[in-house]
Amino acid sequence: MDHALTLDGVTKRFGSFTAVSDLSLQVPKGCIYGFLGQNGAGKTTTIRMVMSIFHPDQGRISVLGHPDASEVKDRLGYLPEEKGLYKKMKTAEIVAYFGKLKGMDRSTANHKARELLTRFGLGDWLDKKCEAMSKGMGQKVQVLGTIIHDPELVILDEPFSGLDPVNRDTMRDIILDMKRQGRTVIFSTHGMEQAEQLCDYVMMIHKSRLEFAGTLTEIKQGRDLGIQLDYDGDGRALKDLPGAARVNDNGKHAEIFLRPDADPQQALRWLLEQVTVKRFDYREPSLHEVFIRTVAEADQRLLAAAGGR
């Protein structure tokens, strides 16, 4: 058995609204898996079903080889999108409390909580109340509460949202650290760079349906190559590039896709005349581009299906 998580034809409806539709997915053990999708696409519902907080209307879910996550709750770690702490509890107490809820004995949990908090730079906060902490610190405490019991599978819903760069790096280190220890990490995110840098696998849900799933290489395979351009100068000129099909201009960086008949060499020569080129790459599209295109294609498909009815 080498899958930490398997979903098989899972569907969840709330009244007439279908939140997740016929979702099948395998998450191999020991990997970092990214869940992508727009707000309201069905990521959180999927995660909640995995955690047995919701029960699917159809399909099967197997978590660490068990059909019901509640049987293996103590081997899972979960950080929901809506994160909160008991404001009046002390930092070390609350982390230990989460550990105890996962079946750790009192003294181990207390000791581990203090050790973890100290290791992650919150040594001065052990006996201070949660209400006094900043958002970033609070989030750190929540993550430590999620992993205190050394879970085999960790699911983090939007772990990076609202964090400053330093705390983002800490979060990234925690995730990588867990992978190194052989644990499986699933996280959902809107940050395509993080997904691209961290994930072994990604999947994307759009309007309750799975659009793609696989390794980054698999997902990008067969898609149009694009120009990755770092530049200085007036970016307005870029959209006049002869042969350009699509331009994602970010001001200092642009991703440009050419029509099949256009030549990237000629494009480079043209660009050199318009702006100061700092870097020029011709390669597979970014995850960001894959995401945007998938949304556009899926919407078109849905529109056509609705029109054809």
Added chain:
Amino acid sequence: MANKTLLVAQREYLDNVRTKTFWLGILAFPAIFVVALGIGWVMQKTKQTQSYTVADFTESKIGGEIERAARASTLADFLRAELDKIPKDSEYYRDPQVVAVREHPELLEQGLQAMPEAMRAQLQARLQDAKAKYRYRSPDELGVAGLEREQMMAALNQRVRDGELFAYFVFDKDPVASLDGLAYVSENQTDNELGNWYSRVATRIIQQQRIQQANIPAATARHIREEVDFRPTKPGAGAEIETVTKEEKANKFAPVAFVYLLWIAVFTAAQMLLTNTVEEKSNRIIEVLLSSVSPGELMSGKIWGIGLTGLTIVGSWVVFGVIGVWLAPKLVPSFAELNLLAIVGDPLYIASFLGYFLTGYLLFAAMLVAIGSVCNSLKEAQNLLQPVFLLLMLPLFAMIPIVQEPNGLMARVFTYIPIYTPFAMMNRASGPPPAVEYVVTTALILVSLFVAFKAAGRIFRVGVLMTGNPPKLKEILSWLREK
């Protein structure tokens, strides 16, 4: 109880009990009680002396006589209160001398002269206290003596308006003949104590004079005026009847106090539970917890933890209550006959109270935790709560009628409405209800609790993760049907 439920309960309990506000709240209860009693006492002590005079326009000048009797009656009233302590069925009560003293205040004056000095001083001090309530100011002192009626009335009205006099009494015609010409003149229409007190004295004097005019012997008059008083008793063995003691009477009314305390306790704890659930939901911590515990474990952990908090509050109040009950007879000797400690320690009352607190709380807790779970803010919860509060108020209104007729129809009807069963059974404890009713109601409560918890669990499970508008009743009903 499952291990995780226990952990949740423990956390809830410690979270509440560790705060300063919790203990301040507990202390506030006896403090408010003492302050309320204290205010009454201070008000009584600081009440201004009410000065009055008498405008007597009668030929017989009976007003003056009434006034003298009124002043003497303070002493008479005082001694009469002491005389009342003589048990009514004792032979002394029928003692002609005792009766004479009750009827003839002048005898008291004579008796007073014969008293030992120390005793008289003590009595005088207490009389002084009583006299401080009303002060008579003679027309001479007010400078209105000898004036014509019109001028005197005008002058006295002016004094009343100026606040120099609290009130004055007018005797236009001889009241022995007819009561037409009497008036009480005051600007204060709410405080009638002076008027009532003076009327009582006037009644006595006028009755005496009328009796004299009718040539009725004093003994006959006394006999006629005797007040009818049935001795409260209850059936004893055979043909016997037994006197009902004050203790027994207090005992029969005791459930009212227990129901009231029960009501406050249930209400306080259930309210805490609701606030806590709504706060936790808006705190966004529920989902983290649900990844470790099931919704059922979370809900029961909360209910038990806060129930225990409520029990701590009630327990502290009981401690204060027992201290109060123990102190009361020392401060006010007449409380001793009520034997309150025995009532508070009555095993049936104590067991009923604990049992019915637990079941009553659990029943309302199930309701409030379900309400709390579908609300996003306290404001929303408050709106939903109003009907529940109305439901919860009813046992308070029914308290006195039920204690008067503990096995009556109303008491029985209330008993078999599950949410009122704990209150009604506590209320009826002085009856006490037949054993079979205890068995049936216990079964009823347990079944209701089971149903309430099942329903609350289903609502809680879905509601607690919902955000946005509170669900409609139809939606909630559909959750109840879900497995």
